[in-house]
Amino acid sequence: MFQIVIVGSGFYGIALANRLQKLNANITLIANSERTIFLPSTIRLPFNKDASRVEVLVKDVLNSNVELIVDQVLNIDEERIELKSNHSIAYDRLVIATGAEWDDPICPDKFLQYGIETYANELSAKIEKARNIVIVGGGIVGVEVAGEIAYHCPKKTVTLIHSRDKILNGEVIEKARDSVQSQLLNLGVKLILGKKAEIKGDSVSIDGSQIPCDHLIKATGPRANPPPSSIKGLLNEQREIVISATFQTVSTPKIYAIGDVTNYPERGLVSRHSWLATICHNLQEDVNGTSNYRSIKWHKRNFKANVGISVGPEGGAGQIVLPFGICINAPKFLIVKSKSATLFCGRFKSLYSYY
Ligand SMILES: Cc1cc2nc3c(=O)[nH]c(=O)nc-3n(C[C@H](O)[C@H](O)[C@H](O)COP(=O)(O)OP(=O)(O)OC[C@H]3O[C@@H](n4cnc5c(N)ncnc54)[C@H](O)[C@@H]3O)c2cc1C
Structure with missing residues (x-):
């Protein structure tokens, strides 16, 4: 069966996986943690210290038809994704949704690495002092x-x-x-x-x-946070994944990318409906073997x-x-x-x- 793999278990990775389950394809989501964080909720964490209100187990918000793999990506090439656990996954289409790196106090990696409560307590102690x-x-x-x-x-x-x-x-x-x-x-x-x-x-x-x-x-x-990859031309100088208005990468159209990891000028969740509908439609075209792709409007920076x-x-x-x-x-x-x-x-x- 047609294999679509998504790397990145933040907002766009999970929302897309859930939406793609309607396609006649195997959908696999590769996450770097069992948990995911909703970024806009994090800035109050040092004051309310209530982790349960900003993080959730990926499996609890992921449709059961989607295969979830929690592992570290070592490399991505044009055919496969190599994982730390020593196995690799072949894909027909890949979507990268690994977001961005932020400085303190919004560090998804630190939240996930140290445990959100420990990190929140650390931040709160720094502010108190x-x-x-x-x-x-x-x-x-x-x-x-x-x-x-x-x-x-x-x-x-x-x-x-x-x-x-x-x-x-x-x-x-x-x-x-x-x-x-x-x-x-x-x-x-x-x-x-x-x-x-x-x-x-x-x-x-x-x-x-x-x-x-x-x-x-x-x-x-923030700075874009692409996974390790040996594909030439995937990233620009800012290390953003270079996409076209169809969400396909310019270097390798069988690889798509969405969200904060890309060079698309708009960030955030406001346009999520049209972005997810567009990428989903285009992946459906790939599954069907057709190429009637749709595009999103390419905004200039500072558009409102x-x-x-x-x-x-x-x-x-x-x-x-x-x-x-x-x-x-x-x-x-x-x-x-x-x-x-x-x-x-x-x-x-x-x-x-x-x-
Ligand atoms: C304080 C704050 C407030 C915000 N407020 C708003 C708002 O009000 N409205 C709005 O629209 N937007 C807001 N945003 C922006 C919005 O949250 C982001 O644009 C959105 O979360 C981006 O989604 P994403 O899926 O691209 O990245 P993320 O949600 O960051 O997800 C990326 C995921 O990929 C995982 N990952 C990273 N590397 C790998 C890897 N190698 N393998 C597997 N997984 C990996 C990460 O752990 C993470 O879970 C805010 C952001 C911040 C920081």
Whole structure:
């Protein structure tokens, strides 16, 4: 039977495996851990320390028709995936969905390696001990982390350094950026804008002057996390997997990739319905032996999508995209209700399986 293998057991790997079970093919998911973490829920972990609300056993959210293999990938070539346990798996089509690497405090690998509770306790002890916490990078993740710390630890000095003159980046409309900026200031966050931080070990300086810091958090963006592979041309200089709008890799069209590991300019889960429908349709074409592939729109960087940004559990801002690309400010109460209040903790499991 036609063999489709997915490597990566995060959001896209699991959601795709569940959706593909309708195809007349064997579906295998290779995971590097028995557990998986829902990233948007992780930033509150040092404060609520409730692992069960951010992680889940892969087998508990995976359809029983999908074969699950927990192992380490040693190499991928055009025909097979070599695994640490000494065996290799041949594939007709491969999908890579291994996500990205993040710095503390969002380290999926550390969560999985040390156990999420140990890691959460470690982070929480570091925050408790520190008087001056500095976050470098004022994109969405930096803002959300600053908001959480300032909300839960009002006595600490929290400083957020961002290279632009206003918080966040061009993919967020001005009104939402203004709202986030004033909410952070209200929580007592010190903002240093329009400056590049120089980081040496654990110390941070700006224009040669040292910023008081006894806990540094780098929120300067994730890096793609591709699995080991001997395929030439699979990655670009940033080590992202280079795909076309069909999700097929440019180097090897029988290999697909989706999510944070790719060079597709949009990140996140907002467009998951159309992405999953498109990749699923294209794999169906492969199973049928036809090639009537569908494509997603290839956005430019900074294009505007629906966004919700938490600023602590009681704050937030965002934007809603209307027909014809009109983008309006989202009311704060809507973002608090839909995201900030819970950060999806405990209620993300259904997201893997409703397709
Ligand atoms: C703090 C934070 C808040 C966010 N908030 C939002 C939000 O509100 N809305 C939104 O749309 N997006 C949000 N995102 C982004 C969103 O979570 C990611 O874009 C999404 O999780 C990407 O899914 P993925 O499947 O590509 O990667 P991941 O979900 O990271 O999954 C990758 C998986 O692959 C596994 N893996 C890695 N290497 C291997 C290997 N060699 N073999 C097997 N498995 C491997 C990893 O362990 C991991 O389980 C947020 C991200 C963060 C960090």
